[in-house]
Amino acid sequence: MERIIASQPETQEYFINMGPQHPSTHGVLRLVLTLDGEIIKKVEPHIGYIHRSIEKMCEHDSYQQIVHLTDRMDYLSCHINNEAVCLAVENALQLEVPERVKVIRTIIAELQRLSSHQLWWGVMGMDLGAITTFLYGFRDREMITDIFEETCGARLTMNYNVPGGLMFDIHPNFQRRTKEFVKHFKKKLPEYDDLLSNNIIFRQRTIGIGRLSKEDAISYGVTGPTARASGFSCDVRKHHPYSAYPKVQFKEILRTEGDCFARYQCRMDEMRESLSIIEQLIDNIPEGPYKVPTKAVIKLPKGEWYQRVETARGEFGVYIISDGQRSPYRLKFRSPGFSNLSALDHMARGCKIADLIAIMSTIDLVIPDIDR
C-alpha cells in the first residue's frame, strides 16, 4: 500500500467527443475535449454541420431577399438581424425612415431580446439539471411570441422589417398586449431569482467558473453580455446608437467578475433594462406612415458599409461591398456567436466537464448563427 502511494500514478490524456448531438450544445456543435482525468486540457470546436453558405447566396440575391435569409442565422434575434440589413441598405441609400418605424423596431427588438433571454434562462437551468426553469421560461416567452404572431403573422422568423420600414403596421392590440406582458413579467422576474439566482447548487456551479478577463474578452472579439460580464463596455446601443435608442434612458450592464455567474446576472439585469425601454416607448409611438416607398429593384451605389446592431448575443455586423448592381459584390455577416465560441477553449481550460456545460450555457450559443 505504501509503495503505491509513494509512486506517482501514471496518467494519460484522452479524448472525448461531445456532440454533434448533445443536448447541452443546443444544436449541432461538436467539441473534441482533451482530458486529463476529468480536467479539461483543451477544447476544440468543430463547426459547420449546418453551414448553408448564406454569404454566397447573398451574392445572387436582391437586398429585399437578403433580409429574409438573416432570420435563419440567429433565429432567437431574427428581428434584430433583419434590422441590421435594413439599416445598412437605408444608410447606403441615405433613406430616412419615419419616427414611427424607429420606435416600433426598437420595441420589437427589445421584446425579442427578452424572449431570447427567457429561452436562455430556461435552457440554462435545464442544462444544470433543473427542468422547472425550462417550463417557467417558456410560459412567459409564449406571451411574447403571441404578440409577434398577431403583429407579424409569424412566431419565430418574423420578417417584419423591410428596407424602408416595416412590412405592415402594428396590430391594434399590440400596445395593449405588450403592456399586459410587461406588467405580467415584472411580477414574474423575482420568481426567476428565487428559482435559480439564489439557489445554492446553482451558485456553486457558476460562481468562479470559466473566468474571462477583460483583455482576453477584447482580444477574442467577444461581445454582448458575455463580454460585459468581464467589464468590456461594448453595448452597440450605447456606443453606436441606432433606431430609437438615442431617445431612451437605459443602463449598460457591466460586471467585473467575468465568471459564469456574472454572465448570468448580466442577462438578468438586461431583461430589466429591456422592460424599462419598452415602458418608455410603448405609449409614445408617433403617428405616421410605417414605410417609405423604395424602388422594386434596390441598387446600392458603389461603396462599402458596415452596420452593427446589438443582438441578444452581442455585436452583429453586416459588411456590404457594393459594385452598383442589384445584389452585393460581397456580403459578410459578423456573427457574435462565432467570436464568442472561439473564447470557449480559453475559458474552459482547467475546468471539469460539468463546468464546461455551465460555461457553454452562459455564452448562449446559437449554432446557425455560428455556421451561417
Place this chain on the structure above:
Amino acid sequence: MTNEALQHFITERVPGAEVQQGVQFLQAVVPSTKARNLLIDLRNHPETRFDFLFCLTGVDYPPDHMMVVYHLKSTEFGHQLVVKSKIPTRENPETDTVCDIWRTAEFHEREIFDLFGIRFTNHPDLRRLLLTDDWIGYPLRKDYYDPVNMIEY
C-alpha cells in the same frame, strides 16, 4: 487620434499605402507583405491601440488580386479603421497571420482559408473550418462552380 493623424501614421510606415476616407471609416490599402508590421504597430502604439478586431474577412477580385479586410476599433480611444491587405495573386495566395496579435483572428483566418483559399503563414492550426476536409475548391471565390449544389441564376 483624428483621421488625418491616422493617415499620417500609416503613410509614414507604409509609404505606398492608399489611404482614403470611406463613407464610414478611414480605409488603408497596403501590400500584404507590409500588412503584418503595420497591424502590430497599430495594435501596440500608445496613440493608436487598436485592440478590438471586430470583423475580419476576405474579398475576391478576379482576375488578379484578393483582399483581406481588417476592421479595427480601439476600445480606449473609440477610433476605427479599415486596413485592407492586398494580395497580388489568386494562385496560392498567402499572407502573414495576425492571430498572435488578436486571438479572435485564429478562427476567422481558418474561415477565410476555408472559403477563399488564402493561406496564413505561421497560423498554428490552419485547417478547413466550416466545410469538410475533403472539399474541393473555395466557395466564396467568384469563379467557384458546383454543378450539383448550386442554383444557376
